[in-house]
Amino acid sequence: MDILRSVYQVAGFIVLISLGVAVLEGYFYYHFKYYARSWFFPAALTVFPLLALAGYYGVTWEHPLRVWAYFVAAEALVCAAFRNIVKGRNTLPYLLLAPAFVGLALLLVYPFMFEVYLSFHDLKLTTIMMWKNTGHIPFVGLRQYWNVFTTSPLSEVSFWALVGRTLVWTFSNVFFHVLGGFALALLLNNSIRFKGVYRTLLVIPWAMPQVVAVLAMRGEFHATNGFVNIVLGRIAAAFPFLAHLGVGPVQWLSDYPLLTCTIINVWLGIPFMMVVILGGLQSISSSYYDAADIDGASYFQKLRYITVPLIRPVLMPALTLGTVWTFNNINVIYLVTGQAGGTEQADILVSALYKAAFTYNRYSYSAAFAIVVFAMLFFISVFYLHGFDAAKDER
Amino acid sequence: MASVEFKGIVKRFKDNTVLNGVDVDIKDHEFVVIVGPSGCGKTTLLRMLAGLEEVTDGEILIDALRVNELHPSKRQIAMVFQDYALYPHMTVEENMSFALRLKRTGRSEIEARVQEAAGILQLQKLLKRMPKQLSGGQRQRVAIGRAIVRNPKVFLFDEPLSNLDAKLREEMRVEIAKLYQRLNATIIYVTHDQVEAMTLAGRIVVMNKGIVQQVGSPIEVYRKPANLFVAGFIGSPTMNFFSGQLRSEGDRLLFVNENMKLPIPSFLLHDGDRHAGREVVVGVRPDDVLVGRDGAECSGKMEAVLEVCELLGHRENLYLKLGGLRLLATVEAFFDRSPGSAVTLCFNYRNMHVFDAATERRISE
Known part of the structure; x- marks a missing residue:
């Protein structure tokens, strides 16, 4: 029965990833479809962060204002990117590539940024509990x-x-x-x-x-x-x-x-x-x-x-x-x-x-x-x- | 300079016989063009002379010296390749001097020889360029320059003009003719283009299916083609062929098929009676189909229908239909008739050819 459970877990994981990609794709779809309209950016800045906040509420309800502010900032960034980068007729290829870019950003860009962040701080065996409990680690500049x-x-x-x-x-x-x-x-x-x-x-x-x-x-x-x-x-x-x-x-x-x-x-x-x-x-x-x-x-x-x-x-x-x-x-x-x-x-x-x-x-x-x-x-x-x-x- | 002799050359790639007993004798200072359709073995023959292919059977002699087993560089030949084969990472000068540098020739002599060749081919300004910075014609000249620098006994050209456009090809053809006059070398030139063969050659070797069909001066090959293949291959537009039978009628010999009945004069075929009943093919070049006029040695008049006219400027191609036969005539420009009209034509006997239908050999004089 263990094998069935493994299959079940793998299948569940695949469904989860597909759902994630679908949500992402839907999100980008509306951006690609309407980003040229004048009403879109105010609407997007209101609707998408609120939806994300609702999703976040399903997980926890800590610092709701701060998290909302993050979401609005991220949305503003995406909107600005659309206004300045996506031009001309080739929107469909961008739409289809967008989930891959997001995946790359999560797997490559985020770890790299985190590594740079770590290199200017002091995370080691003696400070890791402090980081876990308070979310802070000492800043040490170029000492590392x-x-x-x-x-x-x-x-x-x-x-x-x-x-x-x-x-x-x-x-x-x-x-x-x-x-x-x-x-x-x-x-x-x-x-x-x-x-x-x-x-x-x-x-x-x-x-x-x-x-x-x-x-x-x-x-x-x-x-x-x-x-x-x-x-x-x-x-x-x-x-x-x-x-x-x-x-x-x-x-x-x-x-x-x-x-x-x-x-x-x-x-x-x-x-x-x-x-x-x-x-x-x-x-x-x-x-x-x-x-x-x-x-x-x-x-x-x-x-x-x-x-x-x-x-x-x-x-x-x-x-x-x-x-x-x-x-x-x-x-x-x-x-x-x-x-x-x-x-x-x-x-x-x-x-x-x-x-x-x-x-x-x-x-x-x-x-x-x-x-x-x-x-x-x-x-x-x-x-x-x-x-x-x-x-x-x-x- | 040197003479070249092929004796019973055979080349087989496994079961595939490419050359089957080629015998050609090339004299000193001669410009010989080997011509034939693709796959006839002409390039293989040249590459065997250069030492780039093994000889299956037979002998190749340069200056009466057997060279079958000699390394290409020891045969004192130089080859110009179809794709030029200029070393892409070397300048023109380095390309031309490569062979001399390998032989450790003195620097001053290399310089002198490269300058001489560059002078002959007007390459002085291009010596420092890379091959990719040159046009097709310039690359061609560099390839020839590379051959000249080596001061070889025999020059080999392997379809050197086939990668050039039509206009450049004509220019380079004249260049090569001038070069031959200047170098006075033994040149063996392979091409599939019969115009190059006719214009450049001192002697033409016509090949087909690995066999030499005819060797002769351009005018011999044109006027007296030895067989049907040569007759059809040399000359443009292509010769008209009619198959039929020879019949003896009284003291005259007649060529007869469903659509025509031609008397064959005795200066074409003497001993007419001997040929009676023979299946033959008669060949007439489009220039010798006389439309609407009389020639001195004209055959009997025939009625044909004009199908299509092609105006070339000074000449005009007429596509005619004679009963069930189609034939091509070339006449002076402005043949002012509309397609569909009836024309009378006759053949110029002087230049008519008769071939045996079975052996495909020429039987007329």
């Missing part, structure tokens, strides 16, 4: 941002060490993603048999849920039962001179956690680059290669002078995305090393951020930290996109 650069988010590693480690992590990962993806794409771009089969197999790490893929790989790096160490042990047993050189089983997860994470993440990230670069390669007209053949270019010269310049326009956006994803990649680090009591040797900025917020409960500090990370990524993206525009101009 100062703390980001001067104190450590974790117990052992400093902020600047984390920055350095994150840059090394990002660079090495993206480098091997592109290298591996490029090599595989070049192989797949030849006319070989079973190309579709190879392509499917190579894309699997990317298509699998990351949690499953990472946990499976983590098992393979287990000290005694993992595939990697078993192979290393066999090699060392079969070739004693290699064992003398130091080849043998390694405590991957405790001695080299960042290296392990890097290997796993390279394996996960290569397929994306391969697919993107393969697309780029296939868009290069074969007549360039014919011309280069006649001009006397060797294989590597063709690669250097034809292929690489011509896939730059597709490579640059992929590189931007890859950099941002790797920089932000908490999944691999957390799943491999991050469970309670795990090491800090593999932490990068975002995984340290996660720990600062949810292990050490420094909420406002983490909010400021997140904004600093966001700013870094923003500048990296601008830098890449600039390069991308330059590449596009060359075409």
Whole structure:
């Protein structure tokens, strides 16, 4: 019977969401239909806040005047937006898109604003009850941002060490993603048999849920039962001179956690680059290669002078995305090393951020930290996109 | 400069035979145009000479040297591609000097050769531009310049004008003709446009379905087409064809079908009796259908009905109906008759062609 209850709950939730969208759509419908009439704005300012207040009354009846004032202000904002933004004939597309915009605003804009708010205040384990009881937390100005650069988010590693480690992590990962993806794409771009089969197999790490893929790989790096160490042990047993050189089983997860994470993440990230670069390669007209053949270019010269310049326009956006994803990649680090009591040797900025917020409960500090990370990524993206525009101009 | 020889060239893509025994001999300094409809294998033949396609069977010789296994860059050829294939990320100058830079030629020599080629093609002002900043005709000239810079033994042109509009195509055609006079090189030029073939070629190679149909000077190919395909392909508007039978009547040979009865003079087919009873196709170019006037070597008069007139300016196309047959005549402009009126016509014997209906080969002189 539990399953029936789950189905019932899910169905109820779907109905609730549909009702919400319907109400929203009806609300926008009247705005779109009548916003050009002179009587509409006074009417809307009276009717909609009162209706909303009635809805609010169904929940609680605290500070009715203040809540009403909020509703009127919101309505005034919507009306002003309609007067200034919605123009011309294309009102229907706006009407149909409006619920999605509201959803985006709730899911993206509101949390971001709240994060900015938090970063200027002091919410932590010792002030959270005060916030709950009074609705107030102390305002601290820029002190949280100062703390980001001067104190450590974790117990052992400093902020600047984390920055350095994150840059090394990002660079090495993206480098091997592109290298591996490029090599595989070049192989797949030849006319070989079973190309579709190879392509499917190579894309699997990317298509699998990351949690499953990472946990499976983590098992393979287990000290005694993992595939990697078993192979290393066999090699060392079969070739004693290699064992003398130091080849043998390694405590991957405790001695080299960042290296392990890097290997796993390279394996996960290569397929994306391969697919993107393969697309780029296939868009290069074969007549360039014919011309280069006649001009006397060797294989590597063709690669250097034809292929690489011509896939730059597709490579640059992929590189931007890859950099941002790797920089932000908490999944691999957390799943491999991050469970309670795990090491800090593999932490990068975002995984340290996660720990600062949810292990050490420094909420406002983490909010400021997140904004600093966001700013870094923003500048990296601008830098890449600039390069991308330059590449596009060359075409 | 060099001679080129194709010996029994065969090209197969799996079970699909594209070229079936091509033998062509191209002399030094010759401008040869390979012409044929799309899919006849002409571009494949050129790409095999360039080394971009494997040769299934046969031999390609450049200057009596077998080049089948030679890398494209070692064959001392240069190719101008249909889509120009200018490297989009290099300037005009870099495009033209790419081959020389790969060979590590000295900077001063590269400079001199690029300047020389740019001078020939009037590209001096465009050297610093990117290909996408050029018009179609300019790109075409850069592609030719890139070929000239390499100083090759043989120039290969693969439908170089087909991406240009009609006016530009005419201009570039004249440019290429001038270029040939100036370079005096061996040029092999592939096209499907018979006008380009007629105007540019020293010799034309007509191909169809992977087989060489006829090799000859433009005027030979035009005046004495070797078979029905060549007769129909070369010349615009297309030749009129009538199928029928040859009959011997007294000492005269007659061409007979349901709608016409033509005496065939002995200078077209001697030993008339030998041909009697043969199924044939007679071909007459629209220019040689004489409407409403007499020629020196005119066939018997025939009555036809004018269906449609097309005024081209100095000439006029007349679509005529002769019994159940339709035919096209081209006459001097201002043929002042309205559609539906009856006209008399005759064929100019001098330029009439007779082909065997079964073998499609030319049997007239």
